[in-house]
Amino acid sequence: MIELPDDELDKLFRKSSEELDPTYEPDDWNDLRKRLDQQDGKTPAGWWRKWWPAGLLALLIPIGMVVYSWEGENGGKGEGWKEKAGIVGESGVVGNEGTEDGGSESGVVEDGGVKAAENAGVEGKSGVVRESGVAKESGHSSEGSGKSGGEAVKTAAIVDKEKPTVDNANELGAKRNKVAVSSKKDIDSKLKTSEKDAGKSSSKSELAAAGNGRKPLPRSQSKAGGVFLEPNRSKVEGGDGALSFKNNAKAAGGETSLPQSAGRQDVNAAPKASTEMQPESFTKADESGRALISAPALDSKALKWNVLQLPGVSEPVYELAEPPAPPKQSSLSGDDRPLMAVRFGYSPDLSTVGLKDFSKPGTSVSLLVEYSFLPRFYLQSGAVWSRKDYSASAEAYQLPKHKYYPPLALSGIDGVCKVLEIPLNVRYDIALGERSRWFATGGFSSYHMNAEKYKYYYIDPNDPSAEKWPGWNGKTGWYWLSHANVSAGYEYRISRKLSLLAEPSIRMPLKRVGYGKVNLITTGLWLSVRYTPVFK
Amino acid sequence: MPEYNSAVLQELLDGCLQKNRRSQELLYKQFYGYAMSICLRYTRSREEAKEILNDGFLKVFTKLESFDASRPFKTWLSRIMINTALDHYRQEVRRDVFDDVEVAEQVSVDETVISKLSHEELIGLIQRLTPAYRLVFSLSVIDGYTHEEIAEQLNISVGASKSNLSRAREKLRDMLSKINIDDYDRVAR
Numbered sequence: 177m178i179e180l181p182d183d184e185l186d187k188l189f190r191k192s193s194e195e196l197d198p199t200y201e202p203d204d205w206n207d208l209r210k211r212l213d214q215q216d217g218k219t220p221a222g223w224w225r226k227w228w229p230a231g232l233l234a235l236l237i238p239i240g241m242v243v244y245s246w247e248g249e250n251g252g253k254g255e256g257w258k259e260k261a262g263i264v265g266e267s268g269v270v271g272n273e274g275t276e277d278g279g280s281e282s283g284v285v286e287d288g289g290v291k292a293a294e295n296a297g298v299e300g301k302s303g304v305v306r307e308s309g310v311a312k313e314s315g316h317s318s319e320g321s322g323k324s325g326g327e328a329v330k331t332a333a334i335v336d337k338e339k340p341t342v343d344n345a346n347e348l349g350a351k352r353n354k355v356a357v358s359s360k361k362d363i364d365s366k367l368k369t370s371e372k373d374a375g376k377s378s379s380k381s382e383l384a385a386a387g388n389g390r391k392p393l394p395r396s397q398s399k400a401g402g403v404f405l406e407p408n409r410s411k412v413e414g415g416d417g418a419l420s421f422k423n424n425a426k427a428a429g430g431e432t433s434l435p436q437s438a439g440r441q442d443v444n445a446a447p448k449a450s451t452e453m454q455p456e457s458f459t460k461a462d463e464s465g466r467a468l469i470s471a472p473a474l475d476s477k478a479l480k481w482n483v484l485q486l487p488g489v490s491e492p493v494y495e496l497a498e499p500p501a502p503p504k505q506s507s508l509s510g511d512d513r514p515l516m517a518v519r520f521g522y523s524p525d526l527s528t529v530g531l532k533d534f535s536k537p538g539t540s541v542s543l544l545v546e547y548s549f550l551p552r553f554y555l556q557s558g559a560v561w562s563r564k565d566y567s568a569s570a571e572a573y574q575l576p577k578h579k580y581y582p583p584l585a586l587s588g589i590d591g592v593c594k595v596l597e598i599p600l601n602v603r604y605d606i607a608l609g610e611r612s613r614w615f616a617t618g619g620f621s622s623y624h625m626n627a628e629k630y631k632y633y634y635i636d637p638n639d640p641s642a643e644k645w646p647g648w649n650g651k652t653g654w655y656w657l658s659h660a661n662v663s664a665g666y667e668y669r670i671s672r673k674l675s676l677l678a679e680p681s682i683r684m685p686l687k688r689v690g691y692g693k694v695n696l697i698t699t700g701l702w703l704s705v706r707y708t709p710v711f712k
Numbered sequence: 713m714p715e716y717n718s719a720v721l722q723e724l725l726d727g728c729l730q731k732n733r734r735s736q737e738l739l740y741k742q743f744y745g746y747a748m749s750i751c752l753r754y755t756r757s758r759e760e761a762k763e764i765l766n767d768g769f770l771k772v773f774t775k776l777e778s779f780d781a782s783r784p785f786k787t788w789l790s791r792i793m794i795n796t797a798l799d800h801y802r803q804e805v806r807r808d809v810f811d812d813v814e815v816a817e818q819v820s821v822d823e824t825v826i827s828k829l830s831h832e833e834l835i836g837l838i839q840r841l842t843p844a845y846r847l848v849f850s851l852s853v854i855d856g857y858t859h860e861e862i863a864e865q866l867n868i869s870v871g872a873s874k875s876n877l878s879r880a881r882e883k884l885r886d887m888l889s890k891i892n893i894d895d896y897d898r899v900a901r
Binding site: 194196204209650691 | 722726727732733737740741745748749750752753766769770773774831837838853881884885888
């Protein structure tokens with residue numbers, strides 16, 4: 177046992193402390209790393225605070241595209257509907273809506289026999305076909321207009337002049353009614369279509385009544401196109417469009433004009449004729465007590481007739497006028513001006529310090545969103561990812577000074593940087609054409625220097641510092657509103673929603689950026705695709 | 713881990729300046745043992761030492777720009793660790809200060825026992841001291857602070873610093889003397 181003096185005791189513990197080598201615990205570093213991440217903002221909350229503009233943009237772009245494309249579909253459907261109605265309206269076979277005559281809703285095809293004859297005699301002009309697709313026939317009129325005009329005239333003349341011809345008409349009417357009954361279903365189905373087009377129609381009941389009382393006609397047994405056609409129905413509805421008001425009217429009055437001769441020229445006249453003749457024919461039709469074709473129901477309904485071309489007809493038949501094609505929208509109206517657009521672009525990146533000593537071109541890719549806040553004006557923003565290669569003399573750089581860094585004798589520095597750029601620009605369409613336009617853009621950009629690599633070139637190649645400090649790698653973060661953007665370009669629309677753009681641009685430095693604090697100038701030529709959802 | 717040469721160390725420091733996480737981790741690993749040995753003798757447990765260690769390195773990484781490259785990094789690091797330990801002491805530990813010092817009797821210890829003790833065990837003895845004794849002993853004996861500096865750091869008188877050091881030594885001798893060779897042999901087997 178010894179007495180341990182103070183100095184020996186101190187020496188003992190001093191030596192132990194110096195030679196102690198605690199085992200490394202990785203968990204200790206993990207705890208410290210979490211604290212460092214928290215301090216540097218690399219936690220989820222820190223990332224959100226740092227990147228929320230980009231995140232918000234990435235969220236709004238797809239949402240906006242979905243919403244606007246959905247609205248565009250709904251608007252398109254409405255437009256299509258309107259166009260369809262227009263087509264129907266322009267087909268020349270349109271029935272006015274409403275049934276103003278009280279007893280005219282029967283829509284019954286007249287029977288044959290005396291009534292048919294009478295009707296034929298009186299209602300030669302009563303052959304009215306509703307736009308709704310109900311075939312309304314008089315005794316002879318449908319036949320007359322369905323077949324040849326000559327036959328119709330002959331029949332009409334006979335009926336007018338001689339009662340015995342009523343028998344013939346009766347037979348025709350009977351046959352017609354049979355066909356009407358058999359093809360009632362077809363009429364019903366087409367009636368629904370035409371009703372929809374016309375908006376209102378009470379022809380179904382009329383058709384039913386017509387089908388019940390109408391006699392089949394020879395014409396209806398014809399097999400044009402392999403389908404039993406209902407006479408007096410417009411060609412649009414699948415009928416043969418035989419009936420002609422004008423012709424029947426003329427026939428009733430002893431005129432010898434042919435239905436076919438009316439042709440297109442009389443298309444517009446036919447409605448007038450039909451309108452004029454309707455009241456008389458309706459009256460007589462009512463008086464006959466027979467089930468009538470929808471002539472009563474057609475009261476106050478102006479119909480437009482086009483004479484149809486029928487096979488085997490000696491007289492020339494004019495086809496229905498084709499509905500005019502909807503007007504092409506060569507340019508959008510003010511109401512249809514799209515408000516938003518998305519652009520995806522590529523550009524070679526030519527970056528320099530001082531517009532000289534251009535290095536090899538880098539690459540830039542952009543995803544931009546444009547919003548029109550005024551006619552011809554767009555607010556533009558998004559994200560641009562670029563790799564910038566540049567080279568400059570050492571004087572162009574302002575390297576940070578380190579206490580343990582001796583000043584480096586550099587002649588030049590090569591830099592390679594990956595940059596995320598957030599532009600905020602205003603675009604103005606200078607000249608608008610039907611499919612193209614010229615535009616100019618101006619604004620500002622903020623740079624985020626993601627990865628910077630510098631290679632140092634020393635004045636003296638044998639400088640010992642060259643081995644110790646060959647360069648620098650790292651990142652320096654955000655530089656807000658560091659550059660001003662100017663560009664002008666040309667856009668050509670290749671479809672309703674897509675267009676191609678060519679846009680030379682330049683970015684001028686407002687601040688020095690990067691580890692080397694350089695005034696970085698970037699030029700390029702943007703080649704972009706622009707998507708414009710059409711909506712109202 | 714072998715100590716890096718100066719160029720590598722400066723590259724690490726450069727990376728730490730740019731908040732490069734990898735550089736920070738490498739620097740932490742390189743000086744972990746040195747820094748932890750400092751923290752162990754100023755705390756009562758490994759957990760407490762780790763807390764002070766990480767606090768110290770956090771200061772290193774955030775105040776690296778103030779480091780004078782003309783001086784050894786180790787010296788700067790040890791100063792930071794010690795100051796962090798003192799800050800910890802001031803915040804959490806009640807000071808036991810004795811103005812009047814009783815001169816203790818000299819205690820005899822077994823030299824053989826001492827030679828068998830590991831460094832960890834000896835440092836463990838320091839950890840068993842009361843906070844005031846531990847700090848004064850470490851600052852004065854191991855880190856070379858003068859009593860005036862210790863008095864200023866701990867906000868005590870010079871006499872109190874000296875007395876705490878004396879009592880710390882007595883305690884350590886007492887602990888060493890209680891470790892007899894029989895107990896050691898039993899543990900060793």
